[in-house]
Every structure is written in C-alpha cells, then in structure tokens.
Amino acid sequence: MKEKVAEFLDKNFSHFIYSKQEVKSNIPSFFIKPEGIVPVVKALKEEPSLKFDFLNDLTCVDWLGKREPRFEMNYLLKSPSNGHARIMLKVPLDDGESVPSIIGVYKGANWPEREVFDLFGIYFEGHPRMERLIMPDNFQGHPLRKDYPLEGFGQDYLIYDLLQIHQEDKEA
Amino acid sequence: MGLSDLLRKSGEVIGDMVQVTRLDSFLKWGQSYSLWPYPFATACCGIEFMGTACSDMDIARFGAERPSFSPRQADMILVLGTITYKMAPVLRQIYDQLSEPKYVVSVGACASSGGMFDTYGVVQGIDRFLPVDIYIPGCPPRPEAIIDGLVKLQEKVKTQGLEERRKEVMRKIDEINERNKPLVVR
Numbered sequence: 001m002k003e004k005v006a007e008f009l010d011k012n013f014s015h016f017i018y019s020k021q022e023v024k025s026n027i028p029s030f031f032i033k034p035e036g037i038v039p040v041v042k043a044l045k046e047e048p049s050l051k052f053d054f055l056n057d058l059t060c061v062d063w064l065g066k067r068e069p070r071f072e073m074n075y076l077l078k079s080p081s082n083g084h085a086r087i088m089l090k091v092p093l094d095d096g097e098s099v100p101s102i103i104g105v106y107k108g109a110n111w112p113e114r115e116v117f118d119l120f121g122i123y124f125e126g127h128p129r130m131e132r133l134i135m136p137d138n139f140q141g142h143p144l145r146k147d148y149p150l151e152g153f154g155q156d157y158l159i160y161d162l163l164q165i166h167q168e169d170k171e172a
Numbered sequence: 173m174g175l176s177d178l179l180r181k182s183g184e185v186i187g188d189m190v191q192v193t194r195l196d197s198f199l200k201w202g203q204s205y206s207l208w209p210y211p212f213a214t215a216c217c218g219i220e221f222m223g224t225a226c227s228d229m230d231i232a233r234f235g236a237e238r239p240s241f242s243p244r245q246a247d248m249i250l251v252l253g254t255i256t257y258k259m260a261p262v263l264r265q266i267y268d269q270l271s272e273p274k275y276v277v278s279v280g281a282c283a284s285s286g287g288m289f290d291t292y293g294v295v296q297g298i299d300r301f302l303p304v305d306i307y308i309p310g311c312p313p314r315p316e317a318i319i320d321g322l323v324k325l326q327e328k329v330k331t332q333g334l335e336e337r338r339k340e341v342m343r344k345i346d347e348i349n350e351r352n353k354p355l356v357v358r
Contacts, residue, residue, distance in 0.1 A: 136258045143292050152292030158257040159300050159352050
C-alpha cells in the first residue's frame with residue numbers, strides 16, 4: 001500500500017509534498033504542505049483504487065526544541081475496502097500558522113479539529129465553529145503545548161469568574 | 173405538676189410511653205436520621221458509594237435511605253470524585269438547587285484537595301467554592317469511612333442550632349469569597 005500511495009502522491013501532488021523523510025513507524029507516513037491537505041485527502045478518498053474514506057484520527061504533536069517547525073498535524077486515514085490499510089499524513093506547522101479545515105471531506109473532523117484548537121492553539125480555516133471543546137470557555141492558554149506549565153499559570157481566575165458569573169445570574 | 177416544670181426536665185422519660193423534649197431538638201433528631209443523599213459522582217469514589225448503598229454496607233441503616241437524583245429532594249450532597257473547572261459551575265448550580273437545610277460532604281482526596289491531580293484543569297478542593305461540612309479521607313475511601321462521615325454529619329445536625337448553622341455557612345462563604353478575590357492572575 002505504501003508504494004501505491006507514494007506513487008499516487010508523486011504523480012498528482014508532487015507540488016504539495018513537504019519533504020520526503022523516513023519515519024520509524026509501521027504506518028506509512030507522508031509529509032504534506034498545509035495548503036495541500038484538503039485536495040490530498042479529497043483525492044485519497046475518491047480515488048477508486050485507494051478509497052481512504054475513513055478518518056481514524058486527527059491530532060497534533062508539539063516538538064518544542066526538537067524539530068523545526070514546531071507543530072505537526074497528524075491525519076490517520078484508513079481504507080476499509082483495502083484490507084484496512086492505514087496511512088498517516090503529517091503537516092508541519094509553525095507557531096501561529098493555520099491549516100485549512102478538512103470538514104468538507106470528512107464530517108467527523110469537526111470535534112477533533114476543535115480539540116486541537118483548544119489544546120494546541122492551531123487555527124483551522126473554514127471550520128464552522130472554531131471554539132474551545134474541552135476546557136472552559138474562559139480558559140486562557142493551550143495546555144498541551146510543551147511550554148505550558150502543568151499547574152497552569154494560576155487557575156484561580158477560573159473560580160473568580162465562576163463566582164462573578166454566579167452573582168450576575170442572581171442579579172439578573 | 174405544670175407544663176413548665178415538665179419542660180425543664182428535657183429528655184426525661186415519664187412512664188412507658190412519654191418523653192419530654194423541645195420541638196427543635198425533636199426536629200433535628202428526626203432530620204439527622206433521614207439525610208437523603210444526592211450523589212454527585214464523577215470518579216471512582218462513586219463506585220465506593222454504590223458499595224456503601226448496597227446490602228453489604230447498607231447506608232439505609234443510618235437513615236440515608238434513598239439516593240435522591242433530584243437535588244430538590246435531597247438533604248446533603250455527596251461530592252464523589254475529581255471536580256474540574258469545567259464541572260465547577262454545574263456543581264455550584266446543583267448546590268444552589270438543593271433545598272434547605274443542605275449539607276455538603278466532600279468524599280475522597282480529589283474532592284477535598286484535588287488529590288494527585290495538581291494540574292491546570294482540576295479544582296484544588298471543592299471548598300474553593302462550596303461550604304463543606306464533612307471531609308472524608310481516602311483514595312477512594314472505604315465504605316466504612318463514608319458511613320463514619322455520615323455518622324459525624326448526623327452528630328453535627330443533632331447538636332447544631334439553626335442560628336449557629338446559618339452563621340457557619342455565612343462564615344464559610346465569606347472565606348471563599350475572600351480567598352478567591354485577591355488571587356486573581358491575569
């Protein structure tokens with residue numbers, strides 16, 4: 001499956017290939033440029049011989065101090081009609097860079113993208129509701145970044161806001 | 173012998189059937205043996221509460237007969253487990269929905285102090301925003317510990333007067349407000 005996908009990407013999307021590096025993994029991995037992720041997943045889903053029509057997972061890694069650029073979006077795709085073959089698409093991103101949303105291709109990407117936004121602070125262009133999913137709405141910072149302290153910056157503001165919100169409710 | 177003489181001998185048994193007491197202590201005695209719990213279970217302490225409520229330990233022996241899943245029909249709220257900042261407003265609202273008199277029991281290390289979760293998302297003890305009456309230690313506490321906490325709460329209900337109770341809750345809420353105000357970090 002790896003050769004087939006590599007050949008397909010080389011033939012059709014050579015301008016979207018970020019770099020060709022080997023990853024020590026049993027899942028074939030391909031590095032894609034941010035602007036190319038939507039056409040690439042769309043083509044991989046619709047190509048009849050590949051049919052990667054299942055989004056297994058969508059997540060992010062923070063390689064602070066280990067790799068440049070710092071973030072790496074991971075798209076784990078599965079092809080149930082090809083012996084459940086899996087491939088990983090990796091999109092390297094720098095701090096502050098955004099990536100197009102793939103909701104138009106996989107509807108199931110909605111909540112995982114919000115989760116990544118919540119915990120890593122990566123913005124997804126074209127997402128219908130780019131808000132926090134897990135942390136409270138008044139939370140500050142993105143806790144899964146490697147430079148975020150484990151105990152937070154002092155989380156008392158969350159309780160303070162809670163008591164304030166509560167008082168406003170009573171007055172209203 | 174007049175009524176006023178009888179009232180001075182509070183607790184005395186007259187004959188086989190009659191005992192003299194005061195109305196408020198009679199009410200508190202009744203209250204203490206029918207503390208319906210509202211279990212707010214978010215983690216493994218909730219499983220221990222299930223064990224406490226089932227026939228082996230049987231919390232019904234102590235009058236906490238019926239786990240009420242509506243806060244409006246409960247006397248005490250048992251906070252069983254880790255409370256996150258996202259869950260805190262929900263818990264606060266449920267506490268407000270409880271009908272008076274209401275008591276808060278913090279079960280286990282997580283609810284009492286955050287436990288081992290000294291992290292960005294976990295409230296370091298529900299006494300940061302609720303007036304807690306009883307803390308039960310353990311991770312999770314044994315059912316015996318939960319029953320011991322209930323018995324201690326019964327003692328408290330029996331001995332504490334209404335005015336005393338009101339003052340305690342007001343003092344705790346003032347402490348919460350005072351403690352949370354100056355620590356704002358932005």
